[in-house]
Amino acid sequence: MYPSRFRYEAPRSLDQAIDLLRTGGGEAKVLAGGQSLVPLLKLRFAAPELLVDINNIPGLDYHRVDPDGTIRIGALCRHADLERSTVLSSGQPTMAAAAPLIADPIVRNRGTLVGSLCHADPQGDWASVMTALGGHVVAQGADGRRSIPVAQFVTGPFQNVLAIDEIAVEAVVPAPKGTVAGGYLKLERRVGDFATAGVAVAIETSGELITRAGIGLTGVGGATIDAVDAAKALVGRPLSAESIGQAADLAAQAARPRTDHRGSAEYKRHIVHTFVVRILSRITESAERAA
Amino acid sequence: MTSLYEEISPDPPDNVPVRRVTMTVNGEKRAADVEPRLLLAHLLRYGFMLTGTHTGCDTSNCGACTVLFDGKAIKSCTMLAVQADGHDVETVEGLATASELHPIQEGFKHEHGLQCGFCTPGMMLAAKALLDENDDPTEDEVRWAMSGNLCRCTGYQNIVKSVLWAAEKLRAEGRS
Ligand SMILES: Cc1cc2nc3c(=O)[nH]c(=O)nc-3n(C[C@H](O)[C@H](O)[C@H](O)COP(=O)(O)OP(=O)(O)OC[C@H]3O[C@@H](n4cnc5c(N)ncnc54)[C@H](O)[C@@H]3O)c2cc1C
Ligand code: FES
Ligand code: FES
Numbered sequence: 001m002y003p004s005r006f007r008y009e010a011p012r013s014l015d016q017a018i019d020l021l022r023t024g025g026g027e028a029k030v031l032a033g034g035q036s037l038v039p040l041l042k043l044r045f046a047a048p049e050l051l052v053d054i055n056n057i058p059g060l061d062y063h064r065v066d067p068d069g070t071i072r073i074g075a076l077c078r079h080a081d082l083e084r085s086t087v088l089s090s091g092q093p094t095m096a097a098a099a100p101l102i103a104d105p106i107v108r109n110r111g112t113l114v115g116s117l118c119h120a121d122p123q124g125d126w127a128s129v130m131t132a133l134g135g136h137v138v139a140q141g142a143d144g145r146r147s148i149p150v151a152q153f154v155t156g157p158f159q160n161v162l163a164i165d166e167i168a169v170e171a172v173v174p175a176p177k178g179t180v181a182g183g184y185l186k187l188e189r190r191v192g193d194f195a196t197a198g199v200a201v202a203i204e205t206s207g208e209l210i211t212r213a214g215i216g217l218t219g220v221g222g223a224t225i226d227a228v229d230a231a232k233a234l235v236g237r238p239l240s241a242e243s244i245g246q247a248a249d250l251a252a253q254a255a256r257p258r259t260d261h262r263g264s265a266e267y268k269r270h271i272v273h274t275f276v277v278r279i280l281s282r283i284t285e286s287a288e289r290a291a
Numbered sequence: 292m293t294s295l296y297e298e299i300s301p302d303p304p305d306n307v308p309v310r311r312v313t314m315t316v317n318g319e320k321r322a323a324d325v326e327p328r329l330l331l332a333h334l335l336r337y338g339f340m341l342t343g344t345h346t347g348c349d350t351s352n353c354g355a356c357t358v359l360f361d362g363k364a365i366k367s368c369t370m371l372a373v374q375a376d377g378h379d380v381e382t383v384e385g386l387a388t389a390s391e392l393h394p395i396q397e398g399f400k401h402e403h404g405l406q407c408g409f410c411t412p413g414m415m416l417a418a419k420a421l422l423d424e425n426d427d428p429t430e431d432e433v434r435w436a437m438s439g440n441l442c443r444c445t446g447y448q449n450i451v452k453s454v455l456w457a458a459e460k461l462r463a464e465g466r467s
Contacts, residue, residue: 007308106357
Protein backbone atom coordinates (compact mmCIF):
# COMPACT_ATOMS: atom_id res chain seq x y z
CA MET A 1 0.00 0.00 0.00
CA TYR A 2 1.23 3.48 -0.79
CA PRO A 3 -0.35 6.92 -1.01
CA SER A 4 -1.54 8.66 -4.13
CA ARG A 5 0.64 11.50 -5.36
CA PHE A 6 0.92 14.78 -3.54
CA ARG A 7 3.25 17.74 -3.34
CA TYR A 8 5.24 18.03 -0.14
CA GLU A 9 6.52 21.09 1.67
CA ALA A 10 8.32 21.26 4.98
CA PRO A 11 8.28 24.94 5.95
CA ARG A 12 10.49 26.30 8.73
CA SER A 13 8.01 28.78 10.18
CA LEU A 14 4.34 28.92 11.08
CA ASP A 15 3.82 31.90 8.77
CA GLN A 16 5.18 29.95 5.80
CA ALA A 17 3.06 26.94 6.73
CA ILE A 18 -0.09 29.06 6.94
CA ASP A 19 0.74 30.65 3.62
CA LEU A 20 1.13 27.23 2.02
CA LEU A 21 -2.19 26.08 3.43
CA ARG A 22 -3.86 29.22 2.07
CA THR A 23 -2.45 28.69 -1.43
CA GLY A 24 -3.44 25.01 -1.17
CA GLY A 25 -7.03 26.24 -0.94
CA GLY A 26 -8.54 23.31 0.93
CA GLU A 27 -6.57 20.70 -0.99
CA ALA A 28 -3.71 20.89 1.50
CA LYS A 29 -3.27 18.97 4.74
CA VAL A 30 -1.06 19.45 7.77
CA LEU A 31 1.26 16.54 8.59
CA ALA A 32 2.18 16.30 12.28
CA GLY A 33 3.01 12.91 13.80
CA GLY A 34 1.53 11.20 10.75
CA GLN A 35 0.21 8.32 12.85
CA SER A 36 -3.35 8.86 11.68
CA LEU A 37 -2.76 10.70 8.41
CA VAL A 38 -0.17 8.37 6.82
CA PRO A 39 -2.36 5.27 7.31
CA LEU A 40 -5.26 7.23 5.75
CA LEU A 41 -3.07 8.28 2.81
CA LYS A 42 -2.03 4.67 2.25
CA LEU A 43 -5.64 3.51 2.28
CA ARG A 44 -6.38 6.51 0.01
CA PHE A 45 -9.15 7.63 2.32
CA ALA A 46 -7.23 10.90 2.19
CA ALA A 47 -5.74 12.17 -1.06
CA PRO A 48 -4.59 15.76 -0.50
CA GLU A 49 -2.88 17.66 -3.29
CA LEU A 50 -0.32 19.15 -0.89
CA LEU A 51 1.11 18.01 2.43
CA VAL A 52 2.45 20.69 4.74
CA ASP A 53 4.82 18.93 7.13
CA ILE A 54 5.12 20.99 10.31
CA ASN A 55 7.83 18.83 11.88
CA ASN A 56 10.63 21.22 10.90
CA ILE A 57 9.05 24.25 12.55
CA PRO A 58 11.08 25.03 15.65
CA GLY A 59 9.54 25.78 19.04
CA LEU A 60 6.41 23.60 18.87
CA ASP A 61 7.61 20.54 20.78
CA TYR A 62 7.06 21.89 24.30
CA HIS A 63 4.70 21.14 27.11
CA ARG A 64 4.84 23.29 30.19
CA VAL A 65 2.97 24.66 33.17
CA ASP A 66 2.72 28.43 33.48
CA PRO A 67 3.25 30.00 36.92
CA ASP A 68 -0.55 30.27 37.32
CA GLY A 69 -1.03 26.55 36.65
CA THR A 70 -2.16 26.72 33.00
CA ILE A 71 -0.83 23.71 31.05
CA ARG A 72 0.27 24.28 27.44
CA ILE A 73 1.01 21.51 24.96
CA GLY A 74 2.67 22.48 21.69
CA ALA A 75 1.69 21.00 18.34
CA LEU A 76 4.83 18.84 18.17
CA CYS A 77 4.72 17.50 21.71
CA ARG A 78 4.54 13.72 21.22
CA HIS A 79 2.45 11.26 23.21
CA ALA A 80 5.75 9.81 24.52
CA ASP A 81 6.82 13.21 25.88
CA LEU A 82 3.60 13.35 27.87
CA GLU A 83 3.97 9.75 29.03
CA ARG A 84 7.38 10.60 30.52
CA SER A 85 6.40 14.03 31.78
CA THR A 86 7.14 14.67 35.44
CA VAL A 87 5.06 17.83 35.17
CA LEU A 88 1.96 15.74 34.46
CA SER A 89 2.70 12.90 36.86
CA SER A 90 2.94 15.38 39.71
CA GLY A 91 0.14 17.75 38.76
CA GLN A 92 -2.35 16.48 36.20
CA PRO A 93 -3.62 12.96 37.01
CA THR A 94 -6.16 12.68 34.18
CA MET A 95 -3.56 13.42 31.49
CA ALA A 96 -0.88 11.36 33.23
CA ALA A 97 -3.23 8.34 33.31
CA ALA A 98 -4.14 8.68 29.63
CA ALA A 99 -0.70 9.20 28.09
CA PRO A 100 0.58 5.61 28.43
CA LEU A 101 -2.73 4.25 27.11
CA ILE A 102 -2.57 5.96 23.71
CA ALA A 103 -1.73 3.49 20.95
CA ASP A 104 1.57 1.60 21.45
CA PRO A 105 5.06 2.80 22.45
CA ILE A 106 6.29 3.16 18.86
CA VAL A 107 3.27 5.18 17.72
CA ARG A 108 3.65 7.32 20.84
CA ASN A 109 7.14 8.35 19.72
CA ARG A 110 5.61 10.21 16.75
CA GLY A 111 1.94 10.96 17.40
CA THR A 112 0.94 14.27 18.96
CA LEU A 113 -1.81 15.32 21.34
CA VAL A 114 -2.75 18.29 19.17
CA GLY A 115 -2.83 16.08 16.06
CA SER A 116 -5.11 13.69 17.88
CA LEU A 117 -7.54 16.53 18.70
CA CYS A 118 -7.45 17.71 15.06
CA HIS A 119 -8.05 14.20 13.79
CA ALA A 120 -11.29 14.15 15.82
CA ASP A 121 -11.64 10.40 15.90
CA PRO A 122 -14.55 9.47 18.24
CA GLN A 123 -12.15 6.80 19.42
CA GLY A 124 -9.37 9.30 20.25
CA ASP A 125 -8.41 9.31 23.90
CA TRP A 126 -7.04 12.85 24.20
CA ALA A 127 -10.29 14.48 23.09
CA SER A 128 -12.20 13.03 26.06
CA VAL A 129 -9.38 13.94 28.42
CA MET A 130 -9.31 17.52 27.16
CA THR A 131 -13.11 17.68 27.24
CA ALA A 132 -13.12 16.60 30.89
CA LEU A 133 -10.47 19.21 31.67
CA GLY A 134 -12.35 22.00 29.88
CA GLY A 135 -9.37 22.51 27.58
CA HIS A 136 -9.11 24.52 24.41
CA VAL A 137 -7.19 24.58 21.17
CA VAL A 138 -5.27 27.63 20.00
CA ALA A 139 -5.48 28.00 16.23
CA GLN A 140 -3.26 30.31 14.20
CA GLY A 141 -4.17 31.63 10.77
CA ALA A 142 -3.31 34.58 8.57
CA ASP A 143 -5.44 36.85 10.77
CA GLY A 144 -3.81 35.82 14.04
CA ARG A 145 -4.75 33.48 16.82
CA ARG A 146 -8.03 32.33 18.32
CA SER A 147 -8.90 29.98 21.12
CA ILE A 148 -11.57 27.30 20.69
CA PRO A 149 -12.97 25.15 23.53
CA VAL A 150 -12.32 21.47 22.78
CA ALA A 151 -16.02 20.72 23.19
CA GLN A 152 -16.69 23.08 20.21
CA PHE A 153 -13.53 22.26 18.27
CA VAL A 154 -14.81 18.92 17.08
CA THR A 155 -17.92 19.13 14.93
CA GLY A 156 -18.34 15.46 14.09
CA PRO A 157 -16.39 12.34 13.35
CA PHE A 158 -13.07 13.39 11.75
CA GLN A 159 -14.23 17.00 11.48
CA ASN A 160 -13.01 20.09 13.25
CA VAL A 161 -13.69 23.82 13.00
CA LEU A 162 -10.28 24.86 11.67
CA ALA A 163 -10.34 27.09 8.60
CA ILE A 164 -8.36 25.81 5.61
CA ASP A 165 -5.41 28.06 6.44
CA GLU A 166 -5.40 27.52 10.19
CA ILE A 167 -2.95 25.42 12.18
CA ALA A 168 -3.63 24.21 15.69
CA VAL A 169 -0.52 25.45 17.46
CA GLU A 170 -1.23 24.45 21.04
CA ALA A 171 -3.68 22.79 23.39
CA VAL A 172 -4.37 24.50 26.69
CA VAL A 173 -5.68 23.23 30.02
CA PRO A 174 -6.89 26.21 32.06
CA ALA A 175 -5.36 26.81 35.49
CA PRO A 176 -7.27 24.95 38.19
CA LYS A 177 -8.90 26.98 40.95
CA GLY A 178 -9.00 24.14 43.47
CA THR A 179 -7.12 20.93 44.19
CA VAL A 180 -7.11 18.66 41.14
CA ALA A 181 -7.96 14.97 41.05
CA GLY A 182 -9.12 12.61 38.35
CA GLY A 183 -8.16 9.73 36.14
CA TYR A 184 -8.55 8.00 32.81
CA LEU A 185 -9.58 4.40 32.31
CA LYS A 186 -9.69 2.65 28.97
CA LEU A 187 -10.78 -0.86 28.10
CA GLU A 188 -8.79 -2.21 25.16
CA ARG A 189 -8.69 -5.68 23.69
CA ARG A 190 -4.89 -5.58 23.57
CA VAL A 191 -2.13 -3.00 23.88
CA GLY A 192 -2.27 -0.53 21.03
CA ASP A 193 -5.94 -1.03 20.32
CA PHE A 194 -8.42 1.80 20.25
CA ALA A 195 -10.82 1.98 23.18
CA THR A 196 -13.76 -0.38 23.50
CA ALA A 197 -14.80 2.36 25.92
CA GLY A 198 -12.88 4.99 27.81
CA VAL A 199 -13.74 7.44 30.57
CA ALA A 200 -11.92 10.64 31.55
CA VAL A 201 -12.78 12.30 34.85
CA ALA A 202 -11.33 15.58 36.10
CA ILE A 203 -12.45 17.29 39.27
CA GLU A 204 -11.36 20.25 41.38
CA THR A 205 -12.08 20.45 45.08
CA SER A 206 -11.99 23.19 47.66
CA GLY A 207 -12.01 21.67 51.11
CA GLU A 208 -14.58 18.87 50.95
CA LEU A 209 -16.61 20.39 48.13
CA ILE A 210 -16.25 19.69 44.45
CA THR A 211 -16.04 23.05 42.68
CA ARG A 212 -15.63 21.84 39.11
CA ALA A 213 -16.10 18.51 37.36
CA GLY A 214 -15.75 17.24 33.81
CA ILE A 215 -16.42 13.79 32.36
CA GLY A 216 -15.47 12.83 28.79
CA LEU A 217 -16.33 9.53 27.11
CA THR A 218 -14.26 7.77 24.43
CA GLY A 219 -15.50 5.36 21.79
CA VAL A 220 -19.14 5.28 22.83
CA GLY A 221 -20.68 7.63 20.26
CA GLY A 222 -20.24 9.26 16.87
CA ALA A 223 -17.98 11.83 18.55
CA THR A 224 -16.33 12.39 21.91
CA ILE A 225 -19.08 12.75 24.51
CA ASP A 226 -19.09 15.56 27.04
CA ALA A 227 -21.16 14.04 29.86
CA VAL A 228 -22.29 17.42 31.18
CA ASP A 229 -25.16 16.20 33.37
CA ALA A 230 -23.01 13.52 34.98
CA ALA A 231 -20.38 16.14 35.82
CA LYS A 232 -23.02 18.54 37.19
CA ALA A 233 -24.23 15.85 39.61
CA LEU A 234 -20.86 16.04 41.33
CA VAL A 235 -20.48 19.80 41.71
CA GLY A 236 -21.29 21.73 44.89
CA ARG A 237 -21.16 18.74 47.21
CA PRO A 238 -18.57 16.40 48.67
CA LEU A 239 -17.83 13.17 46.86
CA SER A 240 -20.05 10.42 48.30
CA ALA A 241 -21.28 6.99 47.34
CA GLU A 242 -24.56 8.64 46.38
CA SER A 243 -23.08 11.32 44.13
CA ILE A 244 -20.72 8.80 42.54
CA GLY A 245 -23.67 6.53 41.75
CA GLN A 246 -25.65 9.42 40.23
CA ALA A 247 -22.73 10.55 38.09
CA ALA A 248 -22.14 7.00 36.87
CA ASP A 249 -25.83 6.54 35.97
CA LEU A 250 -25.92 9.84 34.08
CA ALA A 251 -22.65 9.12 32.25
CA ALA A 252 -23.95 5.72 31.15
CA GLN A 253 -27.14 7.45 29.92
CA ALA A 254 -25.08 10.01 27.99
CA ALA A 255 -23.16 7.25 26.18
CA ARG A 256 -24.40 6.38 22.68
CA PRO A 257 -22.52 3.14 22.07
CA ARG A 258 -23.03 0.85 19.10
CA THR A 259 -22.62 -2.88 19.00
CA ASP A 260 -19.53 -3.80 17.01
CA HIS A 261 -16.57 -6.19 17.02
CA ARG A 262 -15.36 -4.64 20.28
CA GLY A 263 -18.52 -5.44 22.20
CA SER A 264 -22.24 -4.89 22.51
CA ALA A 265 -23.78 -1.49 23.18
CA GLU A 266 -25.04 -2.73 26.53
CA TYR A 267 -21.62 -3.96 27.53
CA LYS A 268 -19.97 -0.65 26.63
CA ARG A 269 -22.56 1.31 28.58
CA HIS A 270 -21.91 -0.93 31.55
CA ILE A 271 -18.17 -0.24 31.27
CA VAL A 272 -18.77 3.52 31.26
CA HIS A 273 -20.73 3.14 34.49
CA THR A 274 -18.07 0.95 36.09
CA PHE A 275 -15.23 3.26 35.08
CA VAL A 276 -16.90 6.39 36.48
CA VAL A 277 -17.44 4.59 39.79
CA ARG A 278 -13.91 3.23 39.79
CA ILE A 279 -12.15 6.54 39.09
CA LEU A 280 -14.20 8.49 41.62
CA SER A 281 -13.95 5.77 44.31
CA ARG A 282 -10.18 5.76 43.95
CA ILE A 283 -10.17 9.51 44.51
CA THR A 284 -12.21 9.06 47.72
CA GLU A 285 -9.96 6.24 48.89
CA SER A 286 -6.76 8.19 48.35
CA ALA A 287 -8.29 11.24 50.09
CA GLU A 288 -9.18 9.02 53.06
CA ARG A 289 -5.69 7.57 53.13
CA ALA A 290 -4.18 11.04 53.09
CA ALA A 291 -6.39 12.20 55.96
CA MET B 292 19.53 6.93 -7.17
CA THR B 293 15.92 7.63 -7.93
CA SER B 294 13.18 5.91 -6.04
CA LEU B 295 9.69 6.10 -7.37
CA TYR B 296 6.70 3.89 -7.40
CA GLU B 297 7.01 3.80 -11.20
CA GLU B 298 7.47 0.05 -11.29
CA ILE B 299 4.08 -0.32 -9.70
CA SER B 300 2.38 2.75 -11.14
CA PRO B 301 3.31 3.55 -14.74
CA ASP B 302 2.19 7.16 -15.28
CA PRO B 303 5.08 9.63 -15.01
CA PRO B 304 5.20 12.07 -12.15
CA ASP B 305 4.67 15.12 -14.36
CA ASN B 306 3.83 17.84 -11.89
CA VAL B 307 5.19 16.04 -8.88
CA PRO B 308 8.78 17.03 -8.36
CA VAL B 309 11.19 14.42 -7.13
CA ARG B 310 13.16 15.55 -4.11
CA ARG B 311 16.75 14.89 -3.23
CA VAL B 312 17.09 13.63 0.31
CA THR B 313 20.22 12.82 2.25
CA MET B 314 20.27 10.86 5.46
CA THR B 315 22.61 8.79 7.56
CA VAL B 316 21.70 5.12 7.41
CA ASN B 317 23.61 2.85 9.76
CA GLY B 318 26.35 5.44 10.04
CA GLU B 319 26.74 5.95 6.28
CA LYS B 320 25.61 9.02 4.33
CA ARG B 321 23.04 8.04 1.72
CA ALA B 322 21.28 10.16 -0.88
CA ALA B 323 18.24 9.45 -3.01
CA ASP B 324 15.78 11.24 -5.26
CA VAL B 325 12.38 10.32 -3.99
CA GLU B 326 8.85 11.21 -4.83
CA PRO B 327 7.19 12.61 -1.72
CA ARG B 328 4.72 9.77 -1.33
CA LEU B 329 7.46 7.15 -1.03
CA LEU B 330 7.34 5.51 2.39
CA LEU B 331 10.56 5.25 4.37
CA ALA B 332 10.15 1.46 4.60
CA HIS B 333 10.08 1.27 0.80
CA LEU B 334 13.10 3.54 0.35
CA LEU B 335 15.06 1.33 2.73
CA ARG B 336 13.94 -1.92 1.11
CA TYR B 337 13.76 -1.09 -2.59
CA GLY B 338 15.98 2.00 -2.80
CA PHE B 339 18.81 1.07 -0.47
CA MET B 340 18.21 -2.69 -0.72
CA LEU B 341 18.23 -2.97 3.06
CA THR B 342 15.65 -5.71 3.09
CA GLY B 343 16.10 -6.49 6.78
CA THR B 344 13.35 -3.95 7.46
CA HIS B 345 10.19 -5.97 6.94
CA THR B 346 6.71 -4.79 6.14
CA GLY B 347 4.23 -7.06 7.85
CA CYS B 348 0.83 -5.46 8.10
CA ASP B 349 1.31 -2.26 6.10
CA THR B 350 -1.36 -0.75 8.35
CA SER B 351 0.85 0.63 11.15
CA ASN B 352 -0.05 -2.13 13.57
CA CYS B 353 2.64 -4.83 13.66
CA GLY B 354 5.97 -3.06 14.16
CA ALA B 355 7.90 -5.38 11.80
CA CYS B 356 9.05 -2.23 9.97
CA THR B 357 10.46 -0.61 13.14
CA VAL B 358 13.67 1.34 12.63
CA LEU B 359 15.42 3.88 14.82
CA PHE B 360 14.90 7.48 13.73
CA ASP B 361 17.31 9.78 15.56
CA GLY B 362 17.56 6.99 18.11
CA LYS B 363 13.83 6.53 18.63
CA ALA B 364 11.80 3.54 17.48
CA ILE B 365 9.35 4.44 14.71
CA LYS B 366 7.28 2.48 12.20
CA SER B 367 8.97 3.09 8.85
CA CYS B 368 5.77 2.19 6.97
CA THR B 369 4.16 5.18 8.68
CA MET B 370 6.73 7.80 7.76
CA LEU B 371 7.50 9.36 4.40
CA ALA B 372 11.04 8.96 3.09
CA VAL B 373 11.23 12.75 2.54
CA GLN B 374 10.71 13.21 6.28
CA ALA B 375 13.99 11.41 6.95
CA ASP B 376 15.92 14.11 5.06
CA GLY B 377 18.81 15.20 7.29
CA HIS B 378 18.06 12.57 9.93
CA ASP B 379 19.73 9.48 11.31
CA VAL B 380 18.21 6.09 10.53
CA GLU B 381 19.28 2.78 11.97
CA THR B 382 18.09 -0.56 10.61
CA VAL B 383 18.74 -4.14 11.65
CA GLU B 384 21.66 -4.22 9.20
CA GLY B 385 23.41 -1.70 11.42
CA LEU B 386 23.48 -3.95 14.48
CA ALA B 387 26.20 -6.47 13.65
CA THR B 388 29.76 -5.69 12.63
CA ALA B 389 31.54 -7.74 9.97
CA SER B 390 32.86 -10.14 12.56
CA GLU B 391 30.48 -9.94 15.47
CA LEU B 392 26.79 -10.09 16.21
CA HIS B 393 25.33 -7.37 18.40
CA PRO B 394 24.51 -8.62 21.93
CA ILE B 395 20.81 -8.21 21.10
CA GLN B 396 21.24 -10.55 18.13
CA GLU B 397 23.24 -12.94 20.28
CA GLY B 398 20.46 -12.83 22.85
CA PHE B 399 17.84 -13.82 20.26
CA LYS B 400 20.09 -16.66 19.14
CA HIS B 401 20.89 -17.83 22.64
CA GLU B 402 17.36 -17.67 24.03
CA HIS B 403 15.57 -18.80 20.86
CA GLY B 404 13.86 -15.43 20.49
CA LEU B 405 12.63 -16.19 16.99
CA GLN B 406 10.88 -18.85 15.00
CA CYS B 407 10.02 -17.64 11.48
CA GLY B 408 12.03 -14.46 12.10
CA PHE B 409 9.67 -12.10 10.34
CA CYS B 410 9.08 -9.86 13.35
CA THR B 411 12.67 -10.12 14.56
CA PRO B 412 14.27 -7.03 12.96
CA GLY B 413 11.55 -4.80 14.42
CA MET B 414 11.77 -6.55 17.77
CA MET B 415 15.53 -6.02 17.89
CA LEU B 416 15.31 -2.32 17.13
CA ALA B 417 12.56 -1.78 19.70
CA ALA B 418 14.85 -3.63 22.13
CA LYS B 419 17.79 -1.42 21.15
CA ALA B 420 15.79 1.75 21.77
CA LEU B 421 14.90 0.41 25.22
CA LEU B 422 18.42 -0.74 26.16
CA ASP B 423 20.02 2.50 24.93
CA GLU B 424 17.91 4.25 27.53
CA ASN B 425 17.71 1.66 30.30
CA ASP B 426 20.46 -0.96 30.57
CA ASP B 427 18.79 -2.84 33.41
CA PRO B 428 15.11 -3.18 32.56
CA THR B 429 12.71 -5.36 34.51
CA GLU B 430 10.73 -8.01 32.66
CA ASP B 431 7.70 -5.70 32.83
CA GLU B 432 9.66 -2.83 31.32
CA VAL B 433 10.77 -5.07 28.45
CA ARG B 434 7.20 -6.21 27.82
CA TRP B 435 5.97 -2.62 27.91
CA ALA B 436 8.66 -1.35 25.52
CA MET B 437 8.05 -4.19 23.07
CA SER B 438 4.25 -4.00 23.19
CA GLY B 439 4.07 -2.24 19.81
CA ASN B 440 5.67 -5.25 18.07
CA LEU B 441 3.59 -8.27 17.19
CA CYS B 442 4.87 -11.81 16.83
CA ARG B 443 2.77 -14.61 15.38
CA CYS B 444 5.10 -17.43 16.39
CA THR B 445 6.90 -17.28 19.68
CA GLY B 446 4.33 -16.32 22.27
CA TYR B 447 6.80 -13.60 23.33
CA GLN B 448 8.34 -15.48 26.28
CA ASN B 449 11.63 -16.10 24.56
CA ILE B 450 11.72 -12.64 23.03
CA VAL B 451 11.54 -11.14 26.50
CA LYS B 452 14.25 -13.54 27.71
CA SER B 453 16.44 -12.59 24.72
CA VAL B 454 16.23 -8.91 25.55
CA LEU B 455 17.01 -9.53 29.22
CA TRP B 456 19.96 -11.70 28.14
CA ALA B 457 21.23 -8.90 25.91
CA ALA B 458 20.84 -6.35 28.70
CA GLU B 459 22.97 -8.47 30.98
CA LYS B 460 25.64 -8.94 28.35
CA LEU B 461 25.74 -5.24 27.53
CA ARG B 462 26.11 -4.41 31.21
CA ALA B 463 28.88 -6.99 31.62
CA GLU B 464 30.69 -5.53 28.62
CA GLY B 465 30.17 -2.02 29.94
CA ARG B 466 28.76 -1.09 26.54
CA SER B 467 25.46 0.27 27.61
C1 LIG C 1 -1.50 1.42 15.51
C2 LIG C 1 -2.13 2.70 15.98
C3 LIG C 1 -2.86 2.70 17.15
C4 LIG C 1 -3.44 3.88 17.62
N1 LIG C 1 -4.14 3.83 18.79
C5 LIG C 1 -4.67 4.97 19.30
C6 LIG C 1 -5.36 4.96 20.53
O1 LIG C 1 -5.48 3.94 21.20
N2 LIG C 1 -5.90 6.12 20.98
C7 LIG C 1 -5.76 7.29 20.29
O2 LIG C 1 -6.25 8.31 20.76
N3 LIG C 1 -5.09 7.33 19.12
C8 LIG C 1 -4.54 6.21 18.62
N4 LIG C 1 -3.86 6.26 17.42
C9 LIG C 1 -3.76 7.55 16.70
C10 LIG C 1 -2.59 8.38 17.21
O3 LIG C 1 -2.84 8.82 18.53
C11 LIG C 1 -2.28 9.62 16.35
O4 LIG C 1 -1.01 10.06 16.77
C12 LIG C 1 -3.24 10.78 16.46
O5 LIG C 1 -4.57 10.40 16.23
C13 LIG C 1 -2.94 11.86 15.40
O6 LIG C 1 -1.85 12.61 15.77
P1 LIG C 1 -0.66 12.85 14.74
O7 LIG C 1 0.24 13.85 15.34
O8 LIG C 1 -0.06 11.53 14.42
O9 LIG C 1 -1.43 13.52 13.52
P2 LIG C 1 -1.37 13.30 11.95
O10 LIG C 1 -1.58 11.87 11.61
O11 LIG C 1 -0.18 13.97 11.41
O12 LIG C 1 -2.66 14.15 11.53
C14 LIG C 1 -3.97 13.72 11.80
C15 LIG C 1 -4.97 14.73 11.24
O13 LIG C 1 -4.94 15.95 11.98
C16 LIG C 1 -4.49 17.03 11.18
N5 LIG C 1 -3.53 17.79 12.00
C17 LIG C 1 -2.53 17.25 12.77
N6 LIG C 1 -1.89 18.20 13.44
C18 LIG C 1 -2.48 19.37 13.10
C19 LIG C 1 -2.26 20.73 13.49
N7 LIG C 1 -1.31 21.04 14.38
N8 LIG C 1 -3.05 21.69 12.96
C20 LIG C 1 -4.03 21.36 12.07
N9 LIG C 1 -4.29 20.10 11.67
C21 LIG C 1 -3.51 19.11 12.18
C22 LIG C 1 -3.88 16.41 9.95
O14 LIG C 1 -4.02 17.26 8.83
C23 LIG C 1 -4.69 15.14 9.81
O15 LIG C 1 -5.90 15.40 9.17
C24 LIG C 1 -3.26 5.10 16.91
C25 LIG C 1 -2.51 5.10 15.74
C26 LIG C 1 -1.94 3.92 15.27
C27 LIG C 1 -1.13 3.95 14.01
S1 FES D 1 4.46 -2.94 8.43
FE1 FES D 1 4.74 -1.12 9.53
S2 FES D 1 3.65 -1.52 11.34
FE2 FES D 1 3.30 -3.35 10.22
S1 FES E 1 9.10 -15.21 14.95
FE1 FES E 1 7.53 -15.41 13.48
S2 FES E 1 6.46 -13.54 13.73
FE2 FES E 1 7.81 -13.50 15.36
